[in-house]
Amino acid sequence: AAPEDVEKRMGPLLERVGDGTFYRIEQGQLRYLTVDGAYADVVRPEGVPLGPFDADSTAEEVTAGMDLSGLTALVTGANSGLGFHTTLQLARHGARVTMAVRDPGRGATALAEVQQALAGTPTAGEVALAPLDLADLSSVAALADGVLESGDRLDLLVNNAGVMAIPRRTTVDGFEMQLGTNHLGHMALTLRLLPVLVRTARESRTTRVVT
Numbered sequence: 001a002a003p004e005d006v007e008k009r010m011g012p013l014l015e016r017v018g019d020g021t022f023y024r025i026e027q028g029q030l031r032y033l034t035v036d037g038a039y040a041d042v043v044r045p046e047g048v049p050l051g052p053f054d055a056d057s058t059a060e061e062v063t064a065g066m067d068l069s070g071l072t073a074l075v076t077g078a079n080s081g082l083g084f085h086t087t088l089q090l091a092r093h094g095a096r097v098t099m100a101v102r103d104p105g106r107g108a109t110a111l112a113e114v115q116q117a118l119a120g121t122p123t124a125g126e127v128a129l130a131p132l133d134l135a136d137l138s139s140v141a142a143l144a145d146g147v148l149e150s151g152d153r154l155d156l157l158v159n160n161a162g163v164m165a166i167p168r169r170t171t172v173d174g175f176e177m178q179l180g181t182n183h184l185g186h187m188a189l190t191l192r193l194l195p196v197l198v199r200t201a202r203e204s205r206t207t208r209v210v211t
Contacts, residue, residue, distance in 0.1 A: 059089045069094030069123065071206060072153050074193075076100045076132060076186070077161025079110035086158055087127065088114050095156070096125040100132035100143060102161070107131075134161055134185030135171035144192030153200040157193060159186040159211040186211060 053062055073090050077083040078099035091097045091114065099114075101107030107129045118124040130146070133139040147154060162182040171180035190197075190209055201207035 059085050063089045063093055066093045069125065071095045071125075071155040072098075072200075073156035073158065074098045074100055074130075074147070074154060075158040075160055076134065076189070077102075079103065079106045081160075083158070083160040084110055084114070086160060088117055090156070091118055091125045091127050092121055094123050094125045097127045098130050099127060100130045100161070102131075102133045104129075104131065132161075132189075133172075134181045134189070135177060137171075137173050137185070137188055140185055140188045141192060144189060147193060148196055152196070153203070154193060154196045155200055155204070155206045155208070157190060157197065157209045159190065159209070161186075 068090060071090075071094070073087075073095050075083050075087050075090070075097060078087045078097075079101045083099075087097050087099050087110075099107060099111060101110070111127060111129050114127050118127075130143055131139065132143045163178055164182075166177060169177040171177055171185075173180065175184055190211075197207050197209065
C-alpha cells in the first residue's frame with residue numbers, strides 16, 4: 001500500500017518518519033521501506049495501538065454490540081482453542097452455530113460448556129454438533145452433503161481445525177497428515193459447501209469464508 005493510503009487508514013495513530021513508499025507488518029511492528037531499500041520502524045505515539053484492539057483485547061470486547069441473529073455458521077475444530085471461543089462468541093450474539101468436531105466425546109463436552117456459558121443469554125443462538133474428520137474425505141463429503149440436503153443457509157464458514165508438528169502419518173486418502181488435514185480437507189469442505197455459500201450470498205450478501 002502507498003504511504004498516503006496507510007496514513008489515511010491509520011489516521012493520527014502514526015507519525016511520518018521518512019519518505020517511505022511501502023509499509024509492511026513484521027513481527028507485529030509496522031515498518032516502512034526507505035529510499036535505500038531497507039525497512040525502518042514506524043514511530044507511533046507511546047501507548048497508542050495500531051487499531052482499536054490489541055493483544056490484550058478480549059473476545060467480548062471485539063464482538064461487543066454485534067447482532068448476529070438470523071445468521072448460520074459452521075466452525076471446524078470447535079471443541080477447543082480458537083474454534084471453541086469463536087463458537088461461543090458467535091452464538092452469544094445470536095448466530096446459529098454448528099460445531100464440526102472429529103472426537104464426539106470432546107465435542108459433547110465442549111457443547112455442554114458452551115451451553116452452560118450461554119445459559120443466561122436469552123438472545124443466544126442455537127449450537128449443535130456435527131461429526132467431521134478432515135483427514136477423511138468421505139467424512140468431509142458426508143458433512144457437506146448433510147448441509148446441502150438440509151436446505152439451510154450458511155453465512156459463515158470458519159476453517160479453524162488443524163494439526164501441527166506431528167509424527168509423519170497419512171490421511172485415510174493417502175495424503176501427508178498436516179497437508180491433508182489443514183489444507184486439502186478444508187479446501188474440499190469449502191468447495192463442497194460452495195453452492196449453499198453462493199446461494200446465501202445472493203440472498204443477503206453476508207457470506208464469509210474464514211481460513
